Structure formats: structure tokens, C-alpha cells
Amino acid sequence: MQNDRFLKACRREEVDCTPVWLMRQAGRYLPEYMEIRQKYDFLTMCKTPDLAAEVTLQPVNRLGVDAAILFADILLPLEGMGIELAFAKNEGPVISNPVRTKDDVDKIRILEAEEATPYVLDAIRLIRKELEGRVPLIGFSGAPFTIASYIIEGGGSKDYKNCKSMMWQAPDVWDSLMKKISEVLLKYLKAQIKAGAQAVQMFDSWVGALSPDDYEQYVLPHSKYVLDGLRDEGVPVIHFANNASSMLELVAAAGGDVIGLDWRINLDDAWKRVGYDRGVQGNLDPFTLFAPPSVIEEKVRKILDMAGNRPGHIFNLGHGINKETPVEHAIALVEAVHKYSRR
């Protein structure tokens, strides 16, 4: 590994400067990504290892980030479960057979990842080859709650009404759905690691819709099941729960070597609450990249100051990079992190 800053930081070892990568760094703000995206639809790109590999490498070349992250979607494992997934134009994911009843849950299949998503594993093998050890490759999945929310709501949601209704009205159905999802996610992440992912991140994108009480009762045990199951796989695990700053202790209790932080909390407060026996990842507001470079630099320095050179900080945005972000500002961000964190 030519650049092992990211993996060292995940293990809370000393580094020459703070590693940085950006959530959704392989994405639409890059003109070279859009060139490919104009020729293929999103799912085709995910399912074609050559294309997935190509866009995965684009930000490594363009931005100089310290890790690559697999180009994929958190909903890819749904098809193997028997759930019909499509991406409507400008509308995000649409699921035509949402899961609402015990019967629906009983019908969900639990396949091996090699059978359900062979293209993801092929992409990982190809990316590792093409990276030639320049930077490590991060694999990822959604977290059980986030996947459940899509499956139950039939797509994105503003209020998670159906999801919460199942949780409270039919806790047994909820529990068996979450168990099946967790099993699928654990198999999926283990297979990614086996195929060559050198770290994995579990995204709980929508869990911020829950109270701490409901998180603890209905979600934490399932997230913990997945994260515990990865403990002996030999790679660092990042656990990112978006908009969950008010229950960080619970998120940390669910597991993860590194806890991902959104931008709604000061990194020093957050790290204290998470505990210094974990790393933290974050946490610049992604829209800061619309500010002038001088403001970006100032905000980068504030976050680095809060991390205080303590080993175990990985710089990132607090959420995915926006598709209208000026590329040169993303480059300026990466440069600023490296420059101002040089030990």
C-alpha cells in the first residue's frame, strides 16, 4: 500500500497527515462521471464492473483522496431478496412491491452475496487490481434501519410513517424483517471484504428520524448484530448514522471502529461522547464547498483543531457531496486537509 494513512487512522495509529475522502466522491459533480452517466443508466453502471471500477477511480485521480470507495448503491442487495428495485428519473429509488405484512416478510429471500450481487464482488476485485495499491478500497452497505425504511415505504420518505407504524403496531413483523435484512447485510459485507475491500462503512442514512428510545429498542440490536459479525474479518469498520448526534452514545454502543459524524455537532464534543477508544470520521457541512476557498480553509482548520492531532481522525464531509459542487473546491478541500494537518 503506497498510501496507508486512511487504514492507519482507522486503527488510531500515528499518521503523517490526516487522511481524507468524501462520501459520494464517485459522483455527479465530476464531469468525467457525467460523461459515462450520459451513456448508461445508474443501475447499469452499478452492475457493470468495468464501469463501476472506472468511476470508483475517478476521484482518486482527480482529487487526490486517501481512499477509494466502491461505486455502488445501498439498495443493490434488494433484488436478491425478491424486492423489485428501479430508479425513476429524478425521483430516486422506487420499489414496486413494498413490504408491509408478515407474509411480505416471509417471502424475503436470504441469498449468498455471490449469487445476489456477483457484479459488486467482481467490481471490487477489478478495482483492487486497477488501484495497484495506491490507496485502500472501502466497501459499504446500508444499515438495517435505512434498508428497512426503503423496503417498507417503497422508496424515500419524508416521515417514515409506514416504517414507524410497523415498528409500533407489529413489533414481531418488524423484528423478523430487521433480522432478515441484517443477515443479508452481514453476508454482503463479509463477501465484499473477501473480494478485497480493505475497510467497510455501514450507512444509517435515515435513522435520525427516530427517538433515542426507539433506536435503542428497535434498531440498535440489529445494527450491532451486523457490526459484531464483522469483528473478526480483519478490516476496520466505519459506522455512520446520519442526523443521530443526539444519540451518539447509542450509535457507538452498536459498534464500529470508527464512528462517522454529520456536520450538526462539534467534532470535539462528539469524539468525547463516542469515546477515545474509537476513531471518528467527519464532519464538514457538504455545502461548505459552495463557499469561497478561503472559507473552506477556515472551516477545515477549525475541524482539524477540534481533532487536535489525536490519532484516529479521518476527514470527510458530514454527508454526501452535492452534485452541483465545483470540482476545484473539492480539490481545495483535500489539499487544505493535507496541508493544515501535516505533522
Place this chain on the structure above:
Amino acid sequence: MQNDRFLKACRREEVDCTPVWLMRQAGRYLPEYMEIRQKYDFLTMCKTPDLAAEVTLQPVNRLGVDAAILFADILLPLEGMGIELAFAKNEGPVISNPVRTKDDVDKIRILEAEEATPYVLDAIRLIRKELEGRVPLIGFSGAPFTIASYIIEGGGSKDYKNCKSMMWQAPDVWDSLMKKISEVLLKYLKAQIKAGAQAVQMFDSWVGALSPDDYEQYVLPHSKYVLDGLRDEGVPVIHFANNASSMLELVAAAGGDVIGLDWRINLDDAWKRVGYDRGVQGNLDPFTLFAPPSVIEEKVRKILDMAGNRPGHIFNLGHGINKETPVEHAIALVEAVHKYSRR
């Protein structure tokens, strides 16, 4: 005042049981509201004191809540500022001349509330008369950031990109816009109190989009200006900042006799951070009202237990009641709060 539980709790005095009201309690989940709404559009209802008074009183009669809250919209003061406001069908507020430049800000007018929104003040006077002292009447406004976000984005937003861009790219323009908005809001709330509002709430609905650092620098001074300006008006002031649990200390520093809490935080943790020299209001997940009454009761008791009969707790939802909420569940909630908090 026949029922002064709410005002006593605002002043942190002992009460016979915990007062409760629901954000957006005068709203679409009530069939008697929908009957009127089918005959008039939303803005007409806001601007016709007879109609506003009628729907303000509906939940007092139907639910047995301990306070009435004026039926109005946080965007009503915009028209007096010279900003064109409409409510598109199912799309929420639309502003046809969003504010983006120094020139736009310079054009904003600061009128007296009696001139800009006389119908709101008339409605307050009428409601006070019709309430006949049964329960107190709460007036309200948006907070400077939330109003700025609508004015700049031209309506609701998912990411507040234009709003944040102005903040970071043109901090002087941002500052003068926030000052003008704050002036309008202070005049508006003072006029509501003069007309008869016995408490006021300032809603910072969208401030959870900001990092604590940006809140402190770009928003807190302006919210504080409004809240400080209300200190000698003789009525309690509630400050509700939605999705801001990770910066509650800053929200409390901006001011308010009572701090409103969303459902993303445990009430006991929140109150400790806010400080026991303030009251707290909240904080049941509004979607809990889709759960069976037994679950609603259980969750009410947990929140009451966290408040621990400490004087100064006002029970509420953590956000507005959803329009599809079963009315009988809202009634069950109010009954449960009164029953389980009886001293």
C-alpha cells in the same frame, strides 16, 4: 383564567398536572378544520379573523388541550416586507421574488405589524374574547434563520444551498437581511402580545441544517436580538429550534423562558444541557400517534418520568401533528398526559 397550568409551567411554578398542547393542533387532522378548509384557501383562512378564530378554538374544544395557539402561518409577515407569497396546491409556500442580492435586501420594507398584518392582531383579539379565559392563547412567529431560508430559497428547501451560499459568500448581505427580518419579527411578536397573546413561541424550523459553528456565528445573535427584545413584555417566550439537539446549549444561549425540544433527544439529557433555570417543552415523536393507544401511553409515561415532576415541563409533540393522525389518538395523548402526571 380558568386553566392556568400552561402559564404556570412556563414560569416553572407547581402545577396540578403537566400541561399539554400540540404543535399545529389547529390543522388538517381535524374533520371540523377540513370542513372549513374545503370552502376557503389557506391564506384566506389566515387573513379572515372569524375563520382563524374558529379553527384556533377547535382543538381546545375537541382535545382538551391546556393552551390555544393562534391559527396563522410563519410566512404571513413576508407580504408587508414586499415579498410575494403564495401557497401552491400541495407544494407549500412559493415566493416569486426570492432575495439573493444586496439590492433585494435593500428593498425589504420594515412596517409596523398593525399595518402589515392587521388581520392577525384582529384574530388574536377575537380569539381572546371567544376563549373567555378557558385557556391561554399562544402567539408565534418564525425565527430569523427559518424566515431567511424561505425568502432566499423562494420556498421550502432540502439543502438550503442558496441560503448557505449567501451566508458564506456575502456575509454582509446576510447580516443586513437577518437584521431586517429580526426587526420585523420583534415588531410582529410585540404587537401579538399587545393584542392579547399570553405567551409566544418562536419557531426555528429549519435551523437544524446548520453546524453549531455557523449557528453561533450567523444566526444566534439575530435570534437573541428578537428574544432579548421580548424580555420586558411580561409574557413567557418559548424558543423551539427543530433538529438542533446537538447544539441545545447555543439555542438556550439565544434565549427563551422555555426551550422546545424535538423527539431526537431524551428529555432528561436535554433539560440538563438547557439548564434547570429554563422550562422545556416536548418531546413525543408526532408519528407515535399512529401507534396503538397502549404504545402512546407507554411513551407518554417515559417522557413524564424523564421530566420527573420538575416544575417547568410543558408536554408537546417534537414537531407538528401529521395531517393523517387519527383524532382519537390525539385525544388519548392529552388524556394520558393529564392522567399520568397528576400530582
